[in-house]
Amino acid sequence: MVNVFKKRGAFNIEFFIRKRTNEDINEFITWTYEGIYSFYDNNIQPDKIDSLNQSIHSDRAFTVIDGEGNVAGNCEFYNVQEDENEILVVGLQMKPSLTAQGHGSKFSKAIIEQGRQLFNYDHLELAVAEFNKRAIRTYEKGGFVKRGELEDTIRGNSYNFIIMAKD
Template sequence: MDDQNNLVGNCEFYDVQEDENQILVVGPQMKPSLPGQGNGTEFFRAIIEQGRQLLKYAHLELAVADFNKRAIRTHEKEGLVKRGEFENKIRGADYNFIIMA
């Protein structure tokens, strides 16, 4: 929520099993009308900091669609790096996703 109590986005933290490892993943989602206005870094930092306080994690990953260049730049500015890729079918179309850690 912003200072005027308007929803700016949401996120979820969830575990993913990969091989024998359990990985904590974050799924941030900013309200579609807001990206591109210079608020992405603040939005993402708030999610990361609140997650650290509540979940006490040391390692975090996320997946972002490869066409979402703004989100990728925001995540890179916050220190995340590309760890891998995967393809996923959504509503009948194939999309490539980048895994960042």
């Protein structure tokens, strides 16, 4: 029987989160993306490099691995204060060589489900660059809905972000 998903590269990969190592962080820092997605390049963002290096001590920052133990991405859960509420937010990043191959839904679902087991949350949010239509579609398929927008200046340029929430 032919796996119809294999045409898009979405063969049966499972994803898991585990504690980060220094080796993982050294790999994350080398990641670069094609085209408009170069916005997410880790090697050109000194603040991101510092944050990744500091995250080794966090119990909320993880490496995402596949079923064979290969690094597939990273994620971090953190709290944001909004008015009187504290909101749990997740940031996630897939390894460049795995993007645009149909893995996004499984990748994000694994992070969300395993994060729920660790942090026992009922509500989760994330921010995604407005231009990143493929990520937005993936999050919508996973049950996230648009909750709002924000504008942020990164490396001297202004970007719009969509805030998405899932209960």
